[in-house]
Amino acid sequence: MRIRLSKSIILDLMSPQVLADGFRAWVAGESGSGKSSAAMLFASQIVEQDGQVIVLDAHGEYERLWEVKPGAVVKLGYGSKPVDESSVEFCMELVRQGKSVLIDLSHWTDLEPPKLDAFVLDFIRELYKLRRECPRQTFLIVEESQNFMPQQQESGQAQNIKVFLGIMTGGRKYGLNFILCSQQQSLVDVRAIRSCNVRVFLRISDEGDWKKVRAYMPENLSIGFKAGEKRNDITKFKSGEAVLVCRWIGEDKRVQLALPEVTPRQPLIEAMKEVH
Ligand SMILES: Nc1ncnc2c1ncn2[C@@H]1O[C@H](COP(=O)(O)OP(=O)(O)OP(=O)(O)O)[C@@H](O)[C@H]1O
Numbered sequence: 001m002r003i004r005l006s007k008s009i010i011l012d013l014m015s016p017q018v019l020a021d022g023f024r025a026w027v028a029g030e031s032g033s034g035k036s037s038a039a040m041l042f043a044s045q046i047v048e049q050d051g052q053v054i055v056l057d058a059h060g061e062y063e064r065l066w067e068v069k070p071g072a073v074v075k076l077g078y079g080s081k082p083v084d085e086s087s088v089e090f091c092m093e094l095v096r097q098g099k100s101v102l103i104d105l106s107h108w109t110d111l112e113p114p115k116l117d118a119f120v121l122d123f124i125r126e127l128y129k130l131r132r133e134c135p136r137q138t139f140l141i142v143e144e145s146q147n148f149m150p151q152q153q154e155s156g157q158a159q160n161i162k163v164f165l166g167i168m169t170g171g172r173k174y175g176l177n178f179i180l181c182s183q184q185q186s187l188v189d190v191r192a193i194r195s196c197n198v199r200v201f202l203r204i205s206d207e208g209d210w211k212k213v214r215a216y217m218p219e220n221l222s223i224g225f226k227a228g229e230k231r232n233d234i235t236k237f238k239s240g241e242a243v244l245v246c247r248w249i250g251e252d253k254r255v256q257l258a259l260p261e262v263t264p265r266q267p268l269i270e271a272m273k274e275v276h
Pocket residue numbers: 029030031032033034035036037038183239240241256257258259260263264266
């Protein structure tokens with residue numbers, strides 16, 4: 001299963017090395033930098049090649065992924081009946097059938113974090129159990145991953161993080177792969193970030209976030225806040241421009257990610273277009 005990331009970079013997700021290590025990507029960047037588009041770039045090519053993708057879609061943006069292969073993708077929510085706490089079994093049945101499943105969680109994301117946490121925790125536990133019994137390459141996209149793996153833990157969250165980290169590291173043996181997106185690097189648990197073997201750094205202009213992210217970049221990359229390097233500074237990257245750190249593709253590189261054919265839908269912008 002070959003994924004085109006840019007004009008010149010193709011990553012084979014089924015190469016022996018990737019299969020042995022498991023695929024765990026961390027996609028970091030500020031709002032509008034292209035995180036969801038980067039995740040969509042992976043997702044659309046995986047679905048095209050009959051792979052299985054599951055999206056925990058915090059903002060209800062991935063609906064168009066369905067268009068890539070309508071028979072193989074099921075979307076839950078997105079204006080139809082939203083998932084609720086009792087939907088885990090239904091979602092799992094679709095996963096068992098081999099479908100790619102887009103789960104719109106936007107009705108809970110900002111307003112009801114406890115329900116969101118409970119659903120996600122229950123779902124990933126069931127997913128892990130299924131893949132342990134029945135291994136298959138599955139790619140789980142987690143938007144706003146700081147919600148589930150926060151660095152600063154509120155009471156009760158420690159258990160969620162433990163489960164998530166365990167599943168992230170243990171899941172590779174059973175085909176569970178991850179793409180984590182977050183615009184707030186400084187809020188994500190460092191253990192989750194460290195466990196990722198693919199790192200995509202998009203535009204980051206907040207100095208606090210940049211300092212945090214810098215620690216995960218190679219020393220010799222000539223980008224950053226240093227004087228004299230402003231022209232090709234990560235703080236000014238265009239959308240989709242990124243530093244890619246991944247030993248499977250060799251040297252760390254600055255790249256322009258290929259824009260996916262289906263881009264994430266931005267509900268507010270689209271709704272505003274309809275009004276005007
Ligand atoms: N490879 C690319 N080349 C050019 N433009 C791109 C590329 N990827 C994304 N874009 C554009 O960048 C904009 C923002 O993309 P996206 O929604 O993926 O950002 P985001 O980082 O997920 O933002 P948010 O944190 O708000 O969810 C979109 O208008 C998209 O069309």
